[in-house]
Amino acid sequence: MTLPGKAAIAGIGATEFSKDSGRSELRLAAEAVSAALADAGLKPSDVDGLVTFTMDGNAEIAVARELGIPELSFFSRVHYGGGAAAATVQQAAMAVATGVADVVVAYRAFNERSGHRFGQxxxxxxxxxxxxxxxxxxxxxxxxxxxxxxxxxxxxxYLHTYGATSEDFGRVAVVDREHAATNPNAWFFGQPITLAEHQASRWVAEPLHLLDCCQESDGGVALVVTSTERARDLPRPPAVIAAAAQGSGPDQYIMTSYYRDDLAALPEMGVVGGQLWRQAGITQADVDVAVLYDHFTPYVLMQLEELGFCGRGEAKDFVRDGALGLDGALPLNPHGGQLGEAYIHGMNGIAEAVRQIRGSAVNQVGGVRHVLVTAGTGVPTSGLVLAAS
Amino acid sequence: MRGIEEAAKHIAAQGESRARLARDPVNQAMVNNWVEALGDGNPAYTDPEFARGSVHGGLVAPPAMAQVWTMNGLHGTRADDDPLGAMMSVLDEAGYTSVVATDSEQTYHRYLRHGEHVAASTRLEGVVGPKRTALGEGWFVTTRTTWSVAGEPVAEMMFRVLKFRPAGEPAPAPDPAAVLRPVISRDTEFFWAGTRVGELRIQRWGGGTLRHPPGPVAPNGDLAAKPDHVVANGTGTVYSYVVHHHPKVPGKRPPFVVALVELDEGVRMLGELLDAGPEDVYIGLPVEVSFVRVDDELTLPAWKVRS
Structure with missing residues (x-):
């Protein structure tokens, strides 16, 4: 049995994205899951599986209690911070594909700005x-x-090895903020930035400026996964999980894999990418939209290299001349990414990938067949290819 | 120093902040409070009949109230593009934590009438320093604020502050006890025992293979093998580095440099670079180990520039 194509994302839901939600993380999780089920045309009693991050503060049973989900036959957690995002969908898809569960909801909800801040x-x-x-x-x-x-x-x-500059990092931030500017759900709606503003923003940790770092957000996102067959009978067009993979690399650490031969690389994302292309049976040229995890801009450039969109050290050239814009060769993060929309640990990016497949995104790219989504970088990570049915 | 001047140049280059609208339009209640507090008895501000017969033809507000209208209020915050706020943060971070206003010049273009809604915008005019003053070493920061009504400038202010490090109070040394203490396992205790006695120890397997950070199994997977260690020369070169500015890190005073050093023995190791500033550090910089004693239990490895 193989995984590709067996399961699909049939519903997406989210709370508002804010800096102070004014309610508990469990309340946010319940609202997001509830919204995702409504979007999928399903009820809490249809759910028999829940998946989240080990970092999530909301136990599966707590979410089930709040929503009146009577029984769970599958519950699972994925480790390594934001690296878990796409892997929650992989877990759900594996449960569905093996018949362990019929409807699995992956969720992530936190008060990451008003509560415990990861940036501190x-x-x-x-x-x-x-x-x-x-x-x-x-x-x-x-x-x-x-x-x-x-x-x-x-x-x-990376700058030293490949002769890239801080401005090359900045181009990623500018694209994200440009896309967020026309997304009413984005925190930075209506607030694009220029490369000069990126350069003038204060240092956080050189060579990173403030505008190289994603925002901190309160909010929740949930994704409903069921079999592709069942999804076809539900109200929304299914976003078929054409590929789902996790990856860790040689001599892997959490954020500090500093002892490998090549420091200026993300081999764990290479491990993910290789599986995604094989499973989905596509190549880089077939990707219509890329939702790349953007907690920090340098890792977007390095992901482009690891995933084979350009050669090693060539991302700085690849991102010039509007390649990442909505009309570019590889539209990046049309929702504005975590720099522009919100930092929901990568889960809001998966929701955007679903909207792009459905054709319902505010910054919709034309004729989307395949969307690539990646999870947190610098840590053991994960990725998805979603496809139109 | 160069960091402060560059930051000032960037902030000044951003020009005027977005115009920030006053909380309330010009109104009699606020005027009454102000003239009472300052003891200004001019009836043009408070007596409608007198004002009608005056050169103003009606009630006006005291021009010197310009700044009053756009104050942030008791719980207000600075606008995020406020150049004075941005410059203050830069100087705070550099250790110039105290502030005193030195001088201010206001220019009034006309009187304000009730109901007019004033907006203020500010730009950074200059940052000069470091200067030795009686208060301590500091920087003079000059801003210019323009108040306007529907785009028409009505008043201006040059405002200068001295942002200084109090004399006789050298920047306080960070509390070493505040350091985040390492979690130590059976596999790593030899390393920390080494730093306590001034040795930088690298785990060694099979008499040859070095490994850092250390672990419980030989790199070749031989479960029968037992490690020992070598004492490193303590010399190497910077392989990469970070200049940390935000947020605060316990036991450190920003900005500080953390360097990933490639030791002569071939392994990489992290430590704070104690004696090179942001402008002096570069990849390839030769360094040598230095031991920072925190207390009887803990000594941290760190680096100094090799002469």
Whole structure:
């Protein structure tokens, strides 16, 4: 049995994206799941599986209790922060394809701005009593203690190795914000930026400016996965899961894979990409829209290279001249990405991929057949190819 | 220094902030409070009949109230494009944490009438320093604010502050005890035991293969193998680095440099680069180990530029 094509995303739902939701994370999760089920034309009693991130604060059973989901036969969590995003859909698709569950909802909900902020230094992360805590002993005490700083270390080496510049990073931010500017659900709706503004924004961790870093958001997103066959009978056009993959690379760490031969690379995304092309039976040229995880701009350039859209070190040339715009060779993050729309740990990007397949996005790209979505980078990660039915 | 001047240049290049509208239009209630507080008895501000017969032909507001109308209020926040706020943050971060207003010049183009809605916008005119002053070393920051009604300028203000590091108060040293302490396992305790006695230890397997960070299994998978360690020379070169600015990190004063160093023995290791600023660090910079003692239990490896 193989996975591709067996399952589809039949419903998407979200809360508003804000900086202060004013309600509990569990309430956000319940609202997002409820909205996704309504979108799919299904009821809570149809759900028999729930999947989320290990980082999510809302237990599957808590979400089930709130929504009146009577029984669950499948519940699962995926680790490694934002690297889990596409993998939650993979888990759901595997459960559906194997008959373990019929309707699985993947969700992520948090008050990441008004509550626990990932951009701050986390003593709890530094001092967790497990192998990750032992790993962290070799960078937190030395002052390398935020996600931005851990990315900056790789970005600095990337600039040095390939002669890229901060402006090359900035072009990603400009594209995201340009797309967010025409998305009413985006936090930065109506607020595009220029490359000069990117350059003038304050340093967070050199070589990263503030505008290289995604925002912090409150909100929730949920995705309903069921068999492609069943999805065809539901109200929305199915977004077929043509490929779903996870990946970790050699000598892998969480955000600090600094001891590999090549620091200026994301081999874990290469592991994901290879599987996606094989499973979906497509090549880079068949991708109509790319939703690439954009917590920090340098990793968007490096993903383009790992996924084979351009050669190693050539992303700086690839992103020039509007290639990532809605009419470009590879439209990127039409919703505005996490820099522009919201930071919901990659799940809002999957919802956008579904809208692009349905043809219902605010910044709709014409004739979309295949959308590539990736999850968090710098960590063990995941990806999807969604296809029109 | 160059960081401050560059930041100032960037902020100045952004020009005027977006016009920020006053909370309320010009109104009698606010005028009454203001003239009472300042003891200004001019009836042109408070007596409608007198005002009608005056050169103004009706009630006007005191021109010196220009700034009053657009104040942020008790719980207000600066606009995110406010150049003074941006410059203050840059200087705070550089350790110039105290502020005193030094001088201000206001120019009034005309009187304001009740019901007019004033908006203010500000640009950064200049940043000069560092200067030694009686208060301490600091930078003079000059902004110019223009108040306007429907695009017509009605008043202007040059405003200058001294942002300084209080004299006799050298920037406080970070509290070493605030450092995020390492989680230590049986596999890594030899490393931390080494730093305590001034040794930079690298795990060694099979008499040859070096590994950092260390772990419990030989790189070749031989479960029977037992590791020992070598003491590194302590010299190497910067392989990559970060200049950390935001947010605050316990035990560190921003901006600080963290360097990933390739040791002469061939492994990479992280540590703070203690004596090179953002302008001095580069990939390839030769460094040597330096040990930062936190307390009896913990000593951190760090780097200094090799002379």
């Amino acid at each position: 230094v986390s003593g709890a992360a530094a001092q967790q009593v497990n192998t990750s805590g032992v790993d962290n002993a070799f960078h937190y005490p030395m002052g390398l203690a935020t996600p931005a700083a851990t990315v900056a270390m790789v970005a600095q080496r």
